[in-house]
Amino acid sequence: MAAEELKTGPLEYRTQEGQMGIMGFWIFLGAEVVLFATLFATYAVLYGRTADAPVPGELFEPGIVLIMTFLLLTSSFTCGLAIHEMRRGSVKGLTIWMSITLALGLGFLGFEIYEFVHYAHLGATMQSSAFWSAFFTLAGTHGLHVTLGIGWAILLLIQIRKRGLTNVTSRKFFIISLYWHFLDVIWIFIFTSVYLIGMVL
Amino acid sequence: MASSNKRVPTNHVIGFVLSLAMTLVAAWAAIGSDLPVSWVIIGIMILALLQAGVQLFMFMHVTEASSGNGHVPWNMMFHGFALAGIIVAGSLFTMSFGFDHDGHGGGGGDHQQHEEQQDHSGH
Numbered sequence A: 001m002a003a004e005e006l007k008t009g010p011l012e013y014r015t016q017e018g019q020m021g022i023m024g025f026w027i028f029l030g031a032e033v034v035l036f037a038t039l040f041a042t043y044a045v046l047y048g049r050t051a052d053a054p055v056p057g058e059l060f061e062p063g064i065v066l067i068m069t070f071l072l073l074t075s076s077f078t079c080g081l082a083i084h085e086m087r088r089g090s091v092k093g094l095t096i097w098m099s100i101t102l103a104l105g106l107g108f109l110g111f112e113i114y115e116f117v118h119y120a121h122l123g124a125t126m127q128s129s130a131f132w133s134a135f136f137t138l139a140g141t142h143g144l145h146v147t148l149g150i151g152w153a154i155l156l157l158i159q160i161r162k163r164g165l166t167n168v169t170s171r172k173f174f175i176i177s178l179y180w181h182f183l184d185v186i187w188i189f190i191f192t193s194v195y196l197i198g199m200v201l
Numbered sequence B: 001m002a003s004s005n006k007r008v009p010t011n012h013v014i015g016f017v018l019s020l021a022m023t024l025v026a027a028w029a030a031i032g033s034d035l036p037v038s039w040v041i042i043g044i045m046i047l048a049l050l051q052a053g054v055q056l057f058m059f060m061h062v063t064e065a066s067s068g069n070g071h072v073p074w075n076m077m078f079h080g081f082a083l084a085g086i087i088v089a090g091s092l093f094t095m096s097f098g099f100d101h102d103g104h105g106g107g108g109g110d111h112q113q114h115e116e117q118q119d120h121s122g123h
Helices: A016-045 A062-087 A091-121 A130-163 A167-200 B010-032 B037-059 B072-095 B110-121
Strands: none
Touching: A016 A130, A016 A167, A016 B072, A062 A091, A062 A167, A062 B010, A062 B037, A091 A130, A091 A167, A130 A167, A167 B010, A167 B037, B010 B037
């Protein structure tokens, strides 16, 4: 199919297949924005409907949320560096920065799991009120995306060890970098509109 | 593209520093400042949008000519976020606007809701 192949530019854009794959992923990300929009809307509508469970202002703590935010922000940065190294043709640089990204992502997940367990001990669970259902669905869907992203990136790291940098592997790494940055975009909005506003109101 | 041979990606470093700064300002405004609540909420939402812009333009190469995808990535993100705004604002307008009996706006009516919830749970 790939009748013509460009001789310059980033590897992932040189074939039409690569360009189309990346464009398709942007369309997927547009759909993901809308998916999260519905969860944000549900959360916003159910804000304050805590029934007999604790209210968010009592449970949300700035410290742990800021640590999670900085972990994810830094992982987004190192993911960008990984793609930068990939475009310089360095498999080693790509692997190192991507591994750091994954370690930071795992740290984020660890804190999120700790946070959820902590809230559950204090009486805020999925079942305890409409508000907490919406909260755990929104934050949990993001956490699930992070988990899937980590598994996906590990598979790609195995693949690049076997196949090296080609049009196909660099397209795959570029797409997971889009996915990872996108998760950070969603987290910024969770951090702002769930945690910060939850502590202000 | 032009930067792909440089050792240090200046764009990424600037984007990272900007994100950290905006996160800290937003956290300070919400936790440490005495500004009016509505100002804080508007301010931190604007900061969140700016941070999303940093991610899209400095990390995700949303307007990269060599992609051959023209304006598609930007269109996808712009329309996705426009829809998100409509969904969230529209849901709040139809479901919450004017709902609270005490008139304090969303989330102000905790005590009355406690009573309502208990009434419903009796069914």
